[in-house]
Amino acid sequence: MLQDQTFLRAPGPTPVPDRVKHAMNEPMIGHRSPSFAQLFADTSERLKPIFGTTQPVYTLTASGTAALEAAVTNTVPKGEKVIVVVAGAFGDRFANICEHNGYPTHRLEVEWGRSVSPEDLKNTLQEHPDAKAVLLTYNETSTGVMHPIGELSEKVHQYSEALVLVDGVSCIGGVPGNMDHWNLDVLVTGSQKAMMLPPGLSFVSLSKRAEAKLTDGNPSFYLNLKAYQKQLENSMTPYTPAVSLIQGVKEVSEMMKEETLDHVFERHHLMKDMTRAGIKALGLPLLTSEEDASPTVTSVKETAEFKPDELRSLLSKQFGLTLAGGQKELKGKIFRIGHMGYCSPVDILTTLSMIEMGLKQLGVEIELGKGVKAAQEVYVQNV
Amino acid sequence: MLQDQTFLRAPGPTPVPDRVKHAMNEPMIGHRSPSFAQLFADTSERLKPIFGTTQPVYTLTASGTAALEAAVTNTVPKGEKVIVVVAGAFGDRFANICEHNGYPTHRLEVEWGRSVSPEDLKNTLQEHPDAKAVLLTYNETSTGVMHPIGELSEKVHQYSEALVLVDGVSCIGGVPGNMDHWNLDVLVTGSQKAMMLPPGLSFVSLSKRAEAKLTDGNPSFYLNLKAYQKQLENSMTPYTPAVSLIQGVKEVSEMMKEETLDHVFERHHLMKDMTRAGIKALGLPLLTSEEDASPTVTSVKETAEFKPDELRSLLSKQFGLTLAGGQKELKGKIFRIGHMGYCSPVDILTTLSMIEMGLKQLGVEIELGKGVKAAQEVYVQNV
Structure with missing residues (x-):
């Protein structure tokens, strides 16, 4: 763009x-x-x-x-x-x-x-x-x-x-x-x-x-x-x-x-919760359970409706968004969202919104804005 | 300063x-x-x-x-x-x-x-x-x-x-x-x-x-x-x-x-020649012979009149000039001038002029400007 x-x-x-x-x-x-x-x-x-x-x-x-x-x-x-x-x-x-x-x-x-x-x-x-x-x-x-x-x-x-x-x-x-x-x-x-x-x-x-x-x-x-x-x-x-x-x-x-280290750690937890809530609201499957979930990276599994690498490629070309793919035995089967370091809750909303638009263009049946909204709700409940 | x-x-x-x-x-x-x-x-x-x-x-x-x-x-x-x-x-x-x-x-x-x-x-x-x-x-x-x-x-x-x-x-x-x-x-x-x-x-x-x-x-x-x-x-x-x-x-x-690689190499040779001419004109002893001399770094030996580490310390404090000292068996016995990478003939003149002022302040009998002049002469003969 x-x-x-x-x-x-x-x-x-x-x-x-x-x-x-x-x-x-x-x-x-x-x-x-x-x-x-x-x-x-x-x-x-x-x-x-x-x-x-x-x-x-x-x-x-x-x-x-x-x-x-x-x-x-x-x-x-x-x-x-x-x-x-x-x-x-x-x-x-x-x-x-x-x-x-x-x-x-x-x-x-x-x-x-x-x-x-x-x-x-x-x-x-x-x-x-x-x-x-x-x-x-x-x-x-x-x-x-x-x-x-x-x-x-x-x-x-x-x-x-x-x-x-x-x-x-x-x-x-x-x-x-x-x-x-x-x-x-x-x-x-x-x-x-x-x-x-x-x-x-x-x-x-x-x-x-x-x-x-x-x-x-x-x-x-x-x-x-x-x-x-x-x-x-x-x-x-x-x-x-x-x-x-x-x-x-x-x-x-x-x-x-x-920022204080405590807040840094809380921010990472919040970004994880927002990301997971957004992905779940879109009906996409998460790779990990709530209990195992990492505060720094979230993996999303493929569905019958889309190939993660196609989504990544589209988002990269259209928005300059870099998501990671799967490695070794997960190659082609997941995409990964990094949410660590210099990354804020607002960045998570931006990321989710681009993912939504990408999925829509690939013909996945999702409701635009639904993932973003779920993430926003997590945010307002947690501040 | x-x-x-x-x-x-x-x-x-x-x-x-x-x-x-x-x-x-x-x-x-x-x-x-x-x-x-x-x-x-x-x-x-x-x-x-x-x-x-x-x-x-x-x-x-x-x-x-x-x-x-x-x-x-x-x-x-x-x-x-x-x-x-x-x-x-x-x-x-x-x-x-x-x-x-x-x-x-x-x-x-x-x-x-x-x-x-x-x-x-x-x-x-x-x-x-x-x-x-x-x-x-x-x-x-x-x-x-x-x-x-x-x-x-x-x-x-x-x-x-x-x-x-x-x-x-x-x-x-x-x-x-x-x-x-x-x-x-x-x-x-x-x-x-x-x-x-x-x-x-x-x-x-x-x-x-x-x-x-x-x-x-x-x-x-x-x-x-x-x-x-x-x-x-x-x-x-x-x-x-x-x-x-x-x-x-x-x-x-x-x-x-x-710049062209050839010119990069010539510039380093010229900086070596200027540095050595300047140091010699000041009457200070060089560590290496003309034949062995490096195009990237020149070592100058101590004399009865000054200690290299005192000179380095004075130049560092007064001008923010960093020269290197000797290592291991040459510790305290030499100072080293680096003239490589992003360094020009003019930088050599600046360096020599600071060294002259430092030596003068330490009571070494040198003529201010003499090293710089010798280096300038090398420059004008070589362009």
Whole structure:
């Protein structure tokens, strides 16, 4: 419609606020300068409440995948068994990382679109008492399922000595990190999802117990967290960091502080509720149950009346709206709406209205405005 | 003087042109979208002439150190011997990467401030006929020495079957890559030096011979170049890339194309000549010989009259000028002037004039303006 207007509603990367762009446009500074040390000391401190920890949070110049690889290779000795909950493409990636690095890997497979039950995890722990770590996905981006990490972590600690490693890439910044409260041993996230930054940074924090596992001899030089730990003591990074993105971290954390973290988390819950109410009002099937639903991404299933990829393609061409499709076994079968980071209730209404118009054009029998109205009702009931 | 004026003349990170900032401020796009594929196909193609190759150039979301680790771990089987030329802190880092990854590593140590002689390399090759790779630093950032990579590569190919792996981090984009012409097997660079971008990306290209060594089983999951190779065929990256920086790659390559690569290289040579002429005219000792001198960074030695770190500190406070100090064994003994990327002959005059005023204030007996004048003379003789 308007040539260069775009609406990025994929579950990452997400839109970058103008304030953050301005911050990233600040003059470049040397990464060994006192100005950088001051900035980095500050951002490293600001990440702690977002992670829900008093432990240091390390900043890696790399995507989330690298930080996930660092999480396991730094804390689990080579050759030891790990359990990975696989309930979607990112659980699968976490397992691939382990297998690639030679860990005997037990995959606890869960139907895509459901969360793992703490009871199933308990049984798996009992079948594999030699597992040294349990790898969980906080929010499975590929399905829009949020796992009950607190309960799962409790089970692990109750039935084993295994470390709890959590992939929080597609939710941290939008939901509580709760790392200390839930006794998570490693929590990882990336910059480009609920953290409102461009991709390029990832963040990882270790419990004292996980920290004690660090050695100089980790498989990878670049991902050896011992080096990051040593350098963070001088408010530095071991290798040249993505300075402009770190200038952005300061600004996003300031924005979250101004909004208050509690409100950030409530906003994400509200956007989830609005999205789900809108989709349900249109008569479209949601992939996940109310209980499993993610505050950052919602998956909608195909029906006999429309193909998700056709809808996505039409909305992209006509409005510049980006929705995500399904991955791997869900390819072509769902579309996903990202509602995290720099996204507001009004953005949800806009998104739903475009989806309605797209469906209508594809001949789906829906009533225009009905999804938007249902979402509005959720909004007014909740403010 | 002017509160927020800064002059970043460190050998990386370097200033980012406004045009590039604007490009990086473009709306975020999904990394699995056709728009990204189009952008990435374009930037990957644009990097080839900068590398001097017709081979693919892979883009990693990580610092140069990660790409150097990828260079060796992807092309040299675990346990095989490597020769590393160590003539400064970055040769030392390249060797550390090898040692960390368990390669038997022969360090060919060269006095810091000098280039390695092709004859010495030949002798080392003959002493270590079992070496599977020779690791070279094109431009040693810590000393300001440029090694004769073409000649060195020729020696390696003449006397052995070893691969030639080259760290071009602090010069590619400012000097010819010449990868194909010199038969380099791996060439690596980073975004934050002569490439005029913020840090956060690194680039690596492999000869056909090196490419044939790629396997799925590389030690690191994140740095497995096979995955990058497969995805580049779809104009994608295997893991979420730093999209905004890649938007910047397009712009910097466009700027280089407009200026022409030949002129970019000439400008760097001219800036080197101006800097050296200015420093010599002030009677200060240069660390490197004319023959070894780097087009991207110049090191100046201490004298009885001044301490480099005092000069740097004064210039930083008074003018916002960032110069680099010495590293490791040169700590406190030199200062380094970066003249690469978004840096012009006029910037060299400004830098020299500030250095003159700083030296004067420290009581060094110099004639104000003499260095600037010598540099101006070089300029007018060369245009």
